[in-house]
Amino acid sequence: xxxxxxxxxxxxxxxxxxxxxxxxxxxxxxxxxxxxxxxxxxxxxxxxxxxxxxxxxxxxxxxxxxxxxxxxxxxxxxxxxxxxxxxxxxxxxxxxxxxxxxxxxxxxxxxxxxxxxxxxxxxxxxxxxxxxxxxxxxxxxxxxxxxxxxxxxxxxxxxxxxxxxxxxxxxxxxxxxxxxxxxxxxxxxxxxxxxxxxxxxxxxxxxxxxxxxxxxxxxxxxxxxxxxxxxxxxxxxxxxxxxxxxxxxxxxxxxxxxxxxxxxxxxxxxxxxxxxxxxxxxxxxxxxxxxxxxxxxxxxxxxxxxxxxxxxxxxxxxxxxxxxxxxxxxxxxxxxxxxxxxxxxxxxxxxxxxxxxxxxxxxxxxxxxxxxxxxxxxxxxxxxxxxxxxxxxxxxxxxxxxxxxxxxxxxxxxxxxxxxxxxxxxxxxxxxxxxxxxxxxxxxxxxxxxxxxxxxxxxxxxxxxxxxxxxxxxxxxxxxxxxxxxxxxxxxxxxxxxxxxxxxxxxx
Ligand SMILES: *[C@@H]1O[C@H](CO)[C@@H](O)[C@H](O)[C@H]1NC(C)=O
Ligand SMILES: *[C@@H]1O[C@H](CO)[C@@H](O)[C@H](O)[C@H]1NC(C)=O
Ligand SMILES: *[C@@H]1O[C@H](CO)[C@@H](O)[C@H](O)[C@H]1NC(C)=O
Ligand SMILES: *[C@@H]1O[C@H](CO)[C@@H](O)[C@H](O)[C@H]1NC(C)=O
Ligand SMILES: *[C@@H]1O[C@H](CO)[C@@H](O)[C@H](O)[C@H]1NC(C)=O
Numbered sequence: 001x002x003x004x005x006x007x008x009x010x011x012x013x014x015x016x017x018x019x020x021x022x023x024x025x026x027x028x029x030x031x032x033x034x035x036x037x038x039x040x041x042x043x044x045x046x047x048x049x050x051x052x053x054x055x056x057x058x059x060x061x062x063x064x065x066x067x068x069x070x071x072x073x074x075x076x077x078x079x080x081x082x083x084x085x086x087x088x089x090x091x092x093x094x095x096x097x098x099x100x101x102x103x104x105x106x107x108x109x110x111x112x113x114x115x116x117x118x119x120x121x122x123x124x125x126x127x128x129x130x131x132x133x134x135x136x137x138x139x140x141x142x143x144x145x146x147x148x149x150x151x152x153x154x155x156x157x158x159x160x161x162x163x164x165x166x167x168x169x170x171x172x173x174x175x176x177x178x179x180x181x182x183x184x185x186x187x188x189x190x191x192x193x194x195x196x197x198x199x200x201x202x203x204x205x206x207x208x209x210x211x212x213x214x215x216x217x218x219x220x221x222x223x224x225x226x227x228x229x230x231x232x233x234x235x236x237x238x239x240x241x242x243x244x245x246x247x248x249x250x251x252x253x254x255x256x257x258x259x260x261x262x263x264x265x266x267x268x269x270x271x272x273x274x275x276x277x278x279x280x281x282x283x284x285x286x287x288x289x290x291x292x293x294x295x296x297x298x299x300x301x302x303x304x305x306x307x308x309x310x311x312x313x314x315x316x317x318x319x320x321x322x323x324x325x326x327x328x329x330x331x332x333x334x335x336x337x338x339x340x341x342x343x344x345x346x347x348x349x350x351x352x353x354x355x356x357x358x359x360x361x362x363x364x365x366x367x368x369x370x371x372x373x374x375x376x377x378x379x380x381x382x383x384x385x386x387x388x389x390x391x392x393x394x395x396x397x398x399x400x401x402x403x404x405x406x407x408x409x410x411x412x413x414x415x416x417x418x419x420x421x422x423x424x425x426x427x428x429x430x431x432x433x434x435x436x437x438x439x440x441x442x443x444x445x446x447x448x449x450x451x452x453x454x455x456x457x458x459x460x461x462x463x464x465x466x467x468x469x470x471x472x473x474x475x476x477x478x479x480x481x482x483x484x485x486x487x488x489x490x491x492x493x494x495x496x497x498x499x500x501x502x503x504x505x506x507x508x
Contacts, residue, residue, distance in 0.1 A: 037407035038373040044410045048120035049496035050421040051132030055470035055489045059139045062478020068093040069463030071186035072440035081447035088117040097151025097182040099468035103240035106172045107151035109142040109181040124420040144213040147178045154180050154200040154233035165218035168200040168233035185263025199259030200233045220384040225250035252388035255285040262337030267505045273298045278333045284395020292317040292331035293392040312381045313374040316403040320366045335439040341503045343375040363426030367412035373405040435464035435493050460497045466490040
């Protein structure tokens with residue numbers, strides 16, 4: 001087993017093919033696969049850790065921890081290595097809007113703090129064991145002034161005031177009409193504060209480390225949802241019993257539930273980049289086979305309360321063939337992004353619907369961490385104006401627009417890798433089936449002294465989003481109980497790969 005993984009010969013041939021990799025590369029770590037993107041060769045060394053968090057785990061307020069894999073950010077400086085092989089440090093993660101499979105609920109947005117620890121291995125782990133633990137530590141609730149935020153559907157707005165744009169809002173029973181967030185992206189800054197992206201706006205918010213909103217970024221008109229000429233932030237998921245309509249997709253702007261899934265910050269904390277999950281409505285965003293031209297926006301946030309939009313590029317998502325669908329190929333969507341260099345990013349790209357809750361044992365076709373580069377792409381920012389613009393009418397990209405380079409890299413569905421951790425893609429048994437939704441990317445340098453330590457070696461952590469599915473769930477600060485109608489208990493899964501990323505400069 002070991003000899004087939006530690007392929008000295010393949011390391012030598014790769015080094016020969018990519019001489020710029022340098023001496024650090026000559027270490028005989030395993031090679032699962034590699035990708036060359038804009039002249040840089042990245043190496044995946046395979047899965048090194050796996051662990052789970054119970055579906056019914058709760059936070060310090062008594063609420064179900066739930067879908068905190070929506071977004072994760074490590075405190076890189078906290079990671080250490082102990083002689084027994086354990087890599088350990090702090091990771092922050094944010095759940096989306098709370099349990100929402102049966103209508104949206106009044107769930108205050110929050111950021112959880114965990115201690116992540118794992119014993120990385122290039123070998124197989126023993127059957128039914130885990131070599132990773134994510135231990136809950138603390139939670140920070142998010143507020144704007146003295147108003148708590150909520151996760152209720154954005155059926156209301158709060159008018160613009162004091163440097164804040166008009167805000168998507170939900171009507172709570174006890175605290176009035178308050179800002180609502182459906183968080184999907186999290187960035188941790190050196191001062192301990194956060195940028196958080198959301199799906200309702202789709203907006204990007206800055207919160208202090210104590211959880212106070214200080215900035216809200218409203219994107220160009222092309223991305224903000226409009227219906228019949230009016231702002232329409234709703235996601236079509238009103239609370240049960242509210243009497244509100246389940247609204248359709250807007251006429252233009254982000255499609256329902258397809259907001260800023262990806263958020264990333266450059267190492268120098270100057271550039272903040274957000275990406276739409278799929279195409280905007282006017283770019284084919286309501287057609288499963290034509291929603292593949294998505295947008296990536298970058299703000300210069302040097303002056304935090306005066307963010308300046310500096311670029312907008314198009315990423316064309318890979319199409320996949322789904323044997324269960326009549327029309328193919330289907331567009332994949334993104335669930336997170338991460339900076340690698342000033343013009344290169346990791347993107348978490350995947351299909352959806354392959355999941356025990358859909359009553360389907362169909363394996364997933366595409367679940368990757370890929371690499372995109374906007375070095376040679378067209379910056380469409382100058383075309384933005386007072387009204388929404390389309391760059392792909394009905395889903396067909398306009399001529400003369402160059403999209404970002406797209407390079408496939410890490411495959412979650414690699415059966416050999418999964419089997420080493422007793423996991424599988426699709427089918428039975430459910431307990432060891434890989435979860436459907438993977439929505440976060442965190443990068444941690446391999447600590448000095450740890451197994452696998454070398455020049456430009458990194459751990460890549462991803463956490464699944466379980467949609468708060470449990471039979472013993474709680475919300476409203478532990479006062480209300482729920483049992484998800486699916487009858488399922490979906491634990492959160494965590495995966496870690498090791499990779500050689502030659503041009504990534506981590507934050508210190
Ligand atoms: C899958 O993973 C195994 C083990 O890491 C590796 O040897 C193999 O090359 C991978 N396959 C692909 C197609 O990446
Ligand atoms: C390794 O040591 C750390 C503390 O130094 C401890 O928390 C962890 O459980 C140990 N791991 C193993 C596998 O013994
Ligand atoms: C792992 O454990 C399961 C459940 O006990 C068993 O069915 C399976 O055969 C085991 N696999 C291996 C490779 O030992
Ligand atoms: C109002 O918000 C506060 C702060 O989160 C919370 O403690 C309280 O329970 C809420 N009140 C009601 C009636 O929901
Ligand atoms: C993606 O976009 C291109 C160009 O706009 C189009 O030809 C293709 O069919 C689209 N769909 C998929 C799923 O790839």
